Amino acid sequence: MLEVTGLVVRYGSIEAVRDCDLTFDTGTITAILGANGAGKSSLMKAISGLVPAAAGTIRIDGEDITALHAHRRARLGISHALEGRRLFHSMSVDENLRVAWEFRHRGNDFKTASDRVFERFPMLATRRKTPAGLLSGGQQQMVILSAALIHEPRYLLLDEPSLGLAPVIVQQIFAAISAVCRDSGTTIILSEHVAALALSVAHQAYVLKQGKVVRKGAASALAVDASLSAAYLGG
Numbered sequence: 001m002l003e004v005t006g007l008v009v010r011y012g013s014i015e016a017v018r019d020c021d022l023t024f025d026t027g028t029i030t031a032i033l034g035a036n037g038a039g040k041s042s043l044m045k046a047i048s049g050l051v052p053a054a055a056g057t058i059r060i061d062g063e064d065i066t067a068l069h070a071h072r073r074a075r076l077g078i079s080h081a082l083e084g085r086r087l088f089h090s091m092s093v094d095e096n097l098r099v100a101w102e103f104r105h106r107g108n109d110f111k112t113a114s115d116r117v118f119e120r121f122p123m124l125a126t127r128r129k130t131p132a133g134l135l136s137g138g139q140q141q142m143v144i145l146s147a148a149l150i151h152e153p154r155y156l157l158l159d160e161p162s163l164g165l166a167p168v169i170v171q172q173i174f175a176a177i178s179a180v181c182r183d184s185g186t187t188i189i190l191s192e193h194v195a196a197l198a199l200s201v202a203h204q205a206y207v208l209k210q211g212k213v214v215r216k217g218a219a220s221a222l223a224v225d226a227s228l229s230a231a232y233l234g235g
């Protein structure tokens, strides 16, 4: 279980995350919802160690990881796919996966690990040698997911996986995310603007507004809450 208590993230005088308490049960998908600037990315970066916590505690199975550097957290099984589909565009799919692989070596070899992720995304397997920049947006998102999955993380943080993708592609991506949780028991935290989509795959959700948790609950309950969108998500 991943637990966040009293978390504060600051950039100079800006308080991006303000005294947030969140719990992520093992093997579940949690959606982090909120309008632009609500603090979703900052929260996720604090969990993976890319920004420091100005206050508060982050624990994995009771162990305090708040002071650990990002690479130590990665070794504990936290994998973070950042916002904005960051890929090496001139490098092939295989090479992008290898970069992710080299970042943190594990027991078995690259071929075994990459074959395993290609089983999940057969469409990518036929494009292994293609430069990532020539792929469609949906295929690029699959490469991002594959790079995040290549180490079989225990915790997978996905920042706006649907950004800029057509609805039909988003459905495929979200189906893949659900499958990862179901097959591997991975604990997944995903941030989204589009509440309905995220709530359709999530077990629970938190809504952030101006850095604070303003709503939390079962995804199924929040999905039918008509007030949610108008009040917190900017439309």
Ligand SMILES: Nc1ncnc2c1ncn2[C@@H]1O[C@H](COP(=O)(O)OP(=O)(O)OP(=O)(O)O)[C@@H](O)[C@H]1O
Binding pocket: 011, 014, 015, 016, 034, 035, 036, 037, 038, 039, 040, 041, 042, 043, 083, 193
């Ligand atoms: N590196 C930074 N330096 C200064 N301020 C920042 C930085 N990153 C984010 N902020 C500010 O922190 C607040 C929260 O930003 P954050 O990116 O976490 O929100 P978000 O919910 O992910 O937004 P979006 O939906 O647009 O991605 C905003 O006011 C933002 O301007």
Ligand SMILES: [Mg+2]
Binding pocket: 040, 041, 042, 083, 159
């Ligand atoms: Mg963001």
